[in-house]
Amino acid sequence: MNGPPPSSFAAFDVSKSDRTDALTVVGLTVTYRIGGRDREVLQDVSFRVRRGEAYGLVGESGCGKSTVAMATLRYLPRNGKVKAGKIVIAGEDVHKLGADALRGMRATTVSMVYQDPGRALNPSLTIARQVSEAFEAAGVARDEALQRTLAMLKRVRIAAPERVMDSYPHQLSGGMQQRVVIAMALASNPALLILDEPTTGLDATVEAEVLDLVAQLRQELGTAVLFISHNLAVIGRMCERVGVLYAGKLVEEGATQDVFARPRHPYTVGLLRCLPTAGRSKDRERLDTIAGGLPLPGSVTQGCIYAERCRLADERCRRDAPPPYRLGAAHGDQMARCHYHERAIELPQAASSAAPVRAAAPDAARPAAPSPVLRAHNLSKTFHVSGAPLRAVDDVSLELASGETLGLVGESGSGKTTLARLMLGLLAPDAGGVLELDGAPLAARVTRRSDAQLKSLQIVFQNPDSALNRAHSVKRLIGRALARFTALRGPEIDARLATLTDAVRLPERYLDARSRQLSGGLKQRVAIARAFAGDPRVVVCDEPTSSLDVSVQAAILNLLADLQRERGVSYVFISHDLHVVRYVSDRIAVLYLGRLLEIGPAAAVFDGPQHPYTEALLSAVPTLPGDGGSGEPRPPTRIRLTGELPGPGAMPSGCVFHPRCPRKLGAICEQQDPPFADAGGAANLPSAHRIRCHIPVATLRELQREPRDDNAGNPANGGDADDASRNAS
Structure with a gap:
């Protein structure tokens, strides 16, 4: 086993990195004031993005990816503060800048593209006005800014840019909106471009176009990119190096090819095994999963922060926090905070993933013409x-x-x-x-369908927040569906509720919780349980x-x-x-x-x-x-x-x-x-x-x-x- 530090970040030479890096983050610790006390959401995070390089930051929601971006730009909310560490962008220490210098840096040196372009654009202003403002902020006269706006829209491959300039955001598709936001971000020819989930919600072709555009512009302009995403395939396509965040700590880092080909931390292994990659199907194998959830922000953990969810963890892991082990790899150094990094790739499958799955019947064994349900x-x-x-x-x-x-x-x-x-x-x-x-006619309108037909066709929406009443408890949300679609009453509903929540793997302790208190995954389980209330x-x-x-x-x-x-x-x-x-x-x-x-x-x-x-x-x-x-x-x-x-x-x-x-x-x-x-x-x-x-x-x-x-x-x-x-x- 290779030894602990000096690691690739613990040994940072900041004076040297100022000259060679677009972004240097050293020992970054960020806290949020919650419930009357400071809770750490980032702990001693260090990494660098070299000039012209694309660096990916991955991890589950709540791991601190967006907080890194907000801290980099000094955009933390009022209850957030940088407790320790240093952030350097293109040679400038961000936290030593005065208000005017910080404003100038945001206008000329660093730009950010957010996940939802619709929320980043002002619905009351034309595209021409919004993009030209980005040039004007960099000191360009208004007439010239409009000329540069037209040229930049052409550069991001927007068809009919003159028409788009006269349009409002709501008149453009999601992919077109994202191109406009990228045009605004690149108006100042920044040294660093931060992309925070820029393709989530886009379809495959638009996503590919946006990624192609970013790659091309990065090559033309030499811009460094910090790419934040939970989509590992997108990171694999776009980034030379990748860092893996877990509960506010960087647990693995290295060349993307090395990290994805031979991950050295069990968390990275688990994330990669969760993916439904080519050649996998529900009839042949179950997807591996990562049991449990993230610790609460500010939780004090002895030993490894991932130990409670790790299938390799032993007493050593629970007792001693692993240092950042530095390892040699095919494309450069690789770091992993794991005592057993050498055998992380051998992580056992979850018990549920190893359960036998009934194979699909071959075509010859299926009925020649099964009657359709719909x-x-x-x-x-x-x-x-x-x-x-x-x-x-x-x-x-x-x-x-x-x-x-x-x-x-x-x-x-x-x-x-x-x-x-x-x-x-x-x-x-x-x-x-x-x-x-x-085989029976189905009325065109839901209002004309029988109760039996209503409960036979149900839906699970993309966003459970919009489908669940935030003021109601989980028990009431599912119980109302049971009362509506079944003849059960009183204790019978409670018994069926218990069976249903067990079927969707929803722990009993959440029954009295409101949907607003649940994670996205738990909310979706509630939505699925409600959809299955009437045996659809x-x-x-x-x-x-x-x-x-x-x-x-x-x-x-x-x-x-x-x-x-x-x-x-x-x-x-x-x-x-x-x-x-x-x-x-x-x-x-x-x-x-x-x-x-x-x-x-x-x-x-x-x-x-x-x-x-x-x-x-x-x-x-x-x-x-x-x-x-x-x-x-x-x-x-x-x-x-x-x-x-x-x-x-x-x-x-x-x-x-x-x-x-x-x-x-x-x-x-x-x-x-x-x-x-x-x-x-x-x-x-x-x-x-x-x-x-x-x-x-x-x-x-x-x-x-x-x-x-x-x-x-x-x-x-x-x-x-x-x-x-x-x-x-």
């Missing part, structure tokens, strides 16, 4: 926006079998949530659409894990899989995270502008052949370093889609995807709507793989096996449409 036929939904029709769902037909999970994927605006709301009766479809539950036949899961840490996400995904096996419930699962969709889904449906472009078994859709739109979606998904090794398929070459989704009244003729399609054939795509073609499986079964494309399935298969240039065949990207046509002939 059937949608020719569903359409048209809205009228500013007097123009917008077809949000366009002639969609699909079936859901008992005990099956159907994943709905597509970019924001593709119609996923609208389709789910049609199924739930929250919206009424256009004339001609048919819904059936267990179908549960719509609308982004149920997108705002959760990977450790909590793994527990929720395991829970949903367990409930499905135990109760035979069917899921419609909506998510932007295609790794999650692949893990939980039996079949996948791909939507674009309300049209169903592809549907089939998950393995068939992900392994190909695929519709060109599906191909582009899958190519945008970030993968961890090493994914695709050890016999796994290599991550696909990135396919960049250009342009925005069309607005109301501008639906393309022919194939709806042809304006953005990298494999467009020509006039046939512009003029004729392609029929579905069978890509595998029996054509008359719901399990058939079908693709709506003019390119023959066999040709798609061959094209998608070939290595490709990112821009090949896309005229908007500089490719040649004739080349694409010849390739597909």
Whole structure:
């Protein structure tokens, strides 16, 4: 075992780092005044971000990642203060700066991009005014600031920047808003750019575009980046080095390739094992989980702060706090605060993860034509926006079998949530659409459905905060659903409540708590328990894990899989995270502008052949370093889609995807709507793989096996449409 310090941070030469680093943090300890006393939320954190480098900071919510960013900018809330340590940005000690110097540093040297661009933009000001203000803050005259605004919007690859300059934030998509915020952050050509969860909530293609943009601008400008995220795959794609925070302490640090290939701290190992990476599915294995939760801020812990959740911990760990062990690795030094860092990679699986999982029955063993629990036929939904029709769902037909999970994927605006709301009766479809539950007609409006139908279709929302009454106790929230959807009363409800909370792994001690007192993962368990109160036949899961840490996400995904096996419930699962969709889904449906472009078994859709739109979606998904090794398929070459989704009244003729399609054939795509073609499986079964494309399935298969240039065949990207046509002939 290698020895303790001097570690890579304990031995910082601050005078040297001032000249060579964009950011140096040494011994940072931050406290918040809570309940009349100071509680430490960061303890002796030290790291450096070199000029031009991207450094990732990862960890669960509450570990202190955003507090590091706020302390760096001196933006801590009133009850927060830096108790100890030093922060140096581009040679300037931040905490020695006066008010004017600090304002100047924020205007010219360091910028920050927040998670929610909508909250970072002023809804009452045009984009031109907001971006130009960023230039004016750096001392540029107003007329020149407007000229630079136009140039910067072009630089961040915003189409029609003149139109965008005259727009207000609410008139732009989430991805476009994030590009505007990045343009504002880069207006001063900062030495350091801090990104705090900049892609959370964005779909795969927009996320990939934002990440590509950051990488390109970083290369052009030489800007250093501090990238804060709980998405390990994004960090793996963007950052040369990574630091892992746990309960306010940096427990591991090193080159991203080294940390992700051979983590040296059990916490890092646990985070990586929680991920539903390529090749994993609910039918073959459960996701590993990290038991327990973070200690309360300010908790005094003897020994290792992670010992209570660590499956390697022994008396030594509980007695002696591990020093930062410095280790040699393939791409530089690696640090880990663990007594047993040499065998951290051998961390045993959680007992629940090792439990045998019932394998899915092979196709030959399944019924030839199982009766669907839910059937949608020719569903359409048209809205009228500013007097123009917008077809949000366009002639969609699909079936859901008992005990099956159907994943709905597509970019924001593709119609996923609208389709789910049609199924739930929250919206009424256009004339001609048919819904059936267990073969019986299902009323279009939820207000006209029977109690049996109401309890048969339930939903779990993305944000449990918006779905749960903060003033009610957990017991009342679930109890009201039981009283509404069952004939149980009094003690019977209490007994059923206990069974239900046990099924969703919700400890009894939380029954009297209000939802506002619970963590995000516990709130989502309450929402799931409420959805299952009436023994539903179908549960719509609308982004149920997108705002959760990977450790909590793994527990929720395991829970949903367990409930499905135990109760035979069917899921419609909506998510932007295609790794999650692949893990939980039996079949996948791909939507674009309300049209169903592809549907089939998950393995068939992900392994190909695929519709060109599906191909582009899958190519945008970030993968961890090493994914695709050890016999796994290599991550696909990135396919960049250009342009925005069309607005109301501008639906393309022919194939709806042809304006953005990298494999467009020509006039046939512009003029004729392609029929579905069978890509595998029996054509008359719901399990058939079908693709709506003019390119023959066999040709798609061959094209998608070939290595490709990112821009090949896309005229908007500089490719040649004739080349694409010849390739597909």
